[in-house]
Amino acid sequence: MxxxxxxxxxxxxxxxxxxVLAVLTFLPLLLMAEVGFKDNNQFFTNxxxxxxxxxxxxFTAAWGEIAPYLWNSIIVSGGSMVGVCVLSSFAGYAFxxxxxxxxxxxxxxxxxxxxxxxILILVPLLVEVKTLNLxxxxxxxxxxxxxxxxxxxxFIMRSFFAGLPEEMFEAARLDxxxxxxxxxxxxxxxxxxxxxxxAIMQLLSTWNDYVWPFVAIHSEDLRTLVTGIVEFxxxxxxxxxxxxxxxxxxxxxxxxxxxxxVRYFMEGLMAGALKV
Amino acid sequence: MALDTTRGSIMxxxxxxxxxxxxxxxxxxxxxxxxxxxSVAILVAFMYFPAASAxxxxxxxxxxxxxxxxxxxxxxxxxxxxxxxxxxxxNVLKLVVxxxxxxxTVPLGVARIILNLRSRRIQYLFRVLxxxxxxxxxxxxxxxxxxxxxPSSGPLNQILQAVGLGSLQPQxxxxxxxxxxxxxxxxxxFVDGFGLLIYTAGLQGISGxxxxxxxxxxxxxxxxxxxxxxxLVVGQMRLMMVLNMIGTIQNFVFVxxxxxxxxxxxxxxxxxxxxxNAFQNGRVGYACxxxxxxxxxxxxxxxxxxxxxxxxxxxxxxxD
Numbered sequence: 001m002x003x004x005x006x007x008x009x010x011x012x013x014x015x016x017x018x019x020v021l022a023v024l025t026f027l028p029l030l031l032m033a034e035v036g037f038k039d040n041n042q043f044f045t046n047x048x049x050x051x052x053x054x055x056x057x058x059f060t061a062a063w064g065e066i067a068p069y070l071w072n073s074i075i076v077s078g079g080s081m082v083g084v085c086v087l088s089s090f091a092g093y094a095f096x097x098x099x100x101x102x103x104x105x106x107x108x109x110x111x112x113x114x115x116x117x118x119i120l121i122l123v124p125l126l127v128e129v130k131t132l133n134l135x136x137x138x139x140x141x142x143x144x145x146x147x148x149x150x151x152x153x154x155f156i157m158r159s160f161f162a163g164l165p166e167e168m169f170e171a172a173r174l175d176x177x178x179x180x181x182x183x184x185x186x187x188x189x190x191x192x193x194x195x196x197x198x199a200i201m202q203l204l205s206t207w208n209d210y211v212w213p214f215v216a217i218h219s220e221d222l223r224t225l226v227t228g229i230v231e232f233x234x235x236x237x238x239x240x241x242x243x244x245x246x247x248x249x250x251x252x253x254x255x256x257x258x259x260x261x262v263r264y265f266m267e268g269l270m271a272g273a274l275k276v
Numbered sequence: 277m278a279l280d281t282t283r284g285s286i287m288x289x290x291x292x293x294x295x296x297x298x299x300x301x302x303x304x305x306x307x308x309x310x311x312x313x314x315s316v317a318i319l320v321a322f323m324y325f326p327a328a329s330a331x332x333x334x335x336x337x338x339x340x341x342x343x344x345x346x347x348x349x350x351x352x353x354x355x356x357x358x359x360x361x362x363x364x365x366x367n368v369l370k371l372v373v374x375x376x377x378x379x380x381t382v383p384l385g386v387a388r389i390i391l392n393l394r395s396r397r398i399q400y401l402f403r404v405l406x407x408x409x410x411x412x413x414x415x416x417x418x419x420x421x422x423x424x425x426x427p428s429s430g431p432l433n434q435i436l437q438a439v440g441l442g443s444l445q446p447q448x449x450x451x452x453x454x455x456x457x458x459x460x461x462x463x464x465x466f467v468d469g470f471g472l473l474i475y476t477a478g479l480q481g482i483s484g485x486x487x488x489x490x491x492x493x494x495x496x497x498x499x500x501x502x503x504x505x506x507x508l509v510v511g512q513m514r515l516m517m518v519l520n521m522i523g524t525i526q527n528f529v530f531v532x533x534x535x536x537x538x539x540x541x542x543x544x545x546x547x548x549x550x551x552x553n554a555f556q557n558g559r560v561g562y563a564c565x566x567x568x569x570x571x572x573x574x575x576x577x578x579x580x581x582x583x584x585x586x587x588x589x590x591x592x593x594x595x596d
Contacts, residue, residue, distance in 0.1 A: 014392050021386065022405055024465045028420045029412070031431060047434055087315045094311035106312055113319055116327045117574055119526040119547055120567040123554040124329035125322065127340045147322035150315050179307055208413045210529050215555060226415045230533065233419055240429065247416050254411040262404055269407065270473055 029251070036062075036245035043240050058245035062232070066249050068221065069228030073253075076138055076213075076224055077206040080145035084153045084202045085195055087146065092157025093183050097169065113151045118212075126215055140216040141224070145206045153198040160194035161187055193267070200261070200268035207254060225250055334568040338561035340554070351565035361566070363541035364549045367456055371545070372524045374460050379520040380513045383471030388501060390472075391479055403476065407469035418533050421462045425449050425534075449535050452542035459530055459543055471516050478512035479505060518581045522574050546570055 035043060037054040094100075095107055125144060126135075134140045164187060172182045188195070213224045223231060229250040236243045258265050334351055336344035355361050386406065393399050409417065424430050425448035433445040448458040482505060490504045528547030531537055537544040537552070546566055554563035 011392065011394065014389050017389060018386070018402055021465055021467055022402070025406065025409060025467055028417075028424060029409075032420050032423075043429070047431075087318065090311040091315040094308035098308035098311075100305070100308045103308070106316065109316060110319065113323050115575065115578070116323050117522065117526055117571055119550065120330050120571045121323065121326035123340070123550070123560055123563045123567065124326035124333065126554075127560065128322075128326055128329070130340075143318065144322045147318045150319055154315060179304060204411065208415070210413075210415050211532075211551075226413045229413070229415060229419065238426075238429065240423070244423070247419055251412045251416045254413075255408060258408065258411045265411070266404070266407065266473065269410070269470055270477060 032244045032251075033248045034244075035240055036242075036248045038241040040239065040241060055241060055245075058242045059249065062242055062246035062249050065232055065235075066225070066228065066246055069223050069225045069232075069250075070253060072138075072222055072228075073207060073225040076141045076145070077203050079138070079142045080149065080206050081199050081202045083142065083146035084149040085199055088150060088153035088157045088198060089183070089188060089195070091150075091154045093161050093187060095154065095158045096161035097164075097187075110151055110154050113147075118148070122211065122215070125212075129216060135216060136218050136222065138222065141206075141213055144212065145202070145209075149198075149202045149205065152201060156194050156198055157191065160191040164190055193264075196261075196264045197268040200264055204254070204265075204268070225253070330564045330567050330571075332564075333561050334565035336561045336564075338564075339558045340560035344561060347561070351562050352569070354562070355565060355569065360541055360544055360549055361546065364544040364546045367543060368525060368545045368547075370456065371460065372521055375520045375524045376517050378466045379468060379471055379516045382466045383468045383516070384475045384509065384513065386467050387472050387475035387479055388505070391476070403469075403472060406467045406472050410469045414529060415533065418462065418530055422449075422534055425458055450539055452539045455535050455539060455543045459534060462530060462534075474512050474516060475509060478509040482508050514581060514584065518578060521577050525570055525574060 034050055036058055037050060037056070038046075038058075039055050042051050042055075091110070095103065095110075129135050129140045129144075134143070168186060169182055172186055177185070208226060209224075210226050210230075213227045214230075217223055217227065220231070229246060232246045232250075233243060236246065333344060335346060335348060337347045337350070338344035390399050390402050393402070424432050427433055427445065427447050427450065430448075432448065436442060436445050446454055449455050486504060486508070487500070490500045526547055528545050528551065531543050531545050531548050532551070535543040537548050547570070550563045550566040550570075553559040553566065
């Protein structure tokens, strides 16, 4: 009885601690959303609590400015996502299911990229992109993103392809299916979870990137969401209501996507641990 | 033996199949290379080439456009005497120590107490909750903290005002004695969702037998955590340590957006100095040298960690 009571107490204090931590974690974000509904007068007179009238117009105005950035982010992250998924499927398949001279060496070439930190290549990559006449184009973002996402993606795809039973491929070969058909109609459908993991990792890392798009893109109409929101901040500086409405809108797209794909996100994040 | 030769002749008989392609005809021998070529090409073009370029140009005086001028180790010796770089390295060391200590404790503690909850659904719910901030762009979080720290309108100083400490209201990011610590506090209470998942996986991987044995020995609660579980998640702690070291050494977005290295050089970090030298001062060669030094530091840290990992793998904790 006493033990049970103690355990109950232990559990309620655990709950209390976790709820306090969650509140502290989300308080700045809740404050952001709450301030987003205010005009400057409400902000200065009634700082902490929501107050009527609720200025939805802050959000509609911010949306007008942020939607083009969002669209650019979708194109860039989406493009690099498709690129990484396609290239890593082919390469992962080759590394998993073929034997050929130089396989080990090539795999090391892929894996050793992990040792190249982004800070090292930042400046020379910009010089290179400028030389290739790609500066201030979407390709300046997509191509390096595809390159940076390759290693982890190939690693994941290879291990999934390697886990498929050989008999299945033997059967396909006897039926006269070529390797490309075997890849597309047998192997890929079986490793869908790996593909979604790869896609989500790529989406997360490119969507939230700031420094590279900041230096590689100068045209206002090509800015990604994350660099655009910093521009937005400069435009609306200390106009807190509209500013926070904009931040809220910038934070939401991936959160919404996350809510629909929680399981894949969690698994994708765990797969990220394989990186080291 | 005879059988082997027969088999070999059959292989040759069917049109030059070799050991390499699992019995595929020669036209398909090139297929794996064709599959891998696009990946390797893009890696060479956009990772290896710029990396080699950075290492190479660290020995040059270069503005990124005109002909580089070889200066030997000039950039590196200049760096050693550069007061900006000295401030930057001291600051980043403080940030690394702080972030590593946080990453090895807070998410682990939270992972542990979440596992104390009886309902698995609620365990999962809490984990999902703490993962949400990961999908919010870091830049948005940083900008919100810029608002929290705002000296006149920010909530932190509003609170001080409300409790009658209005005279105390600091310039969080404008005070050279405070700015670096204010940057460290961004992200409080530091329940990193990624670390949480890693530690959870580690703790769940501990076998029930080990925990039962601990229970039989009367080790419960904190003692069980300290003596039984902690030694078994050292691998995860090391992983978090290395990831955080490498991440902190490279990440200068916080500083760029909140203080731009100031006031003075109070929050200067090497990444920002690299950025300044390359994009503001046009000193691309010097920036490459900074990048090279950071690269070597990260390489060294990874190497040390790998040696540690090997050492701990040789030691079998199950035998004592």
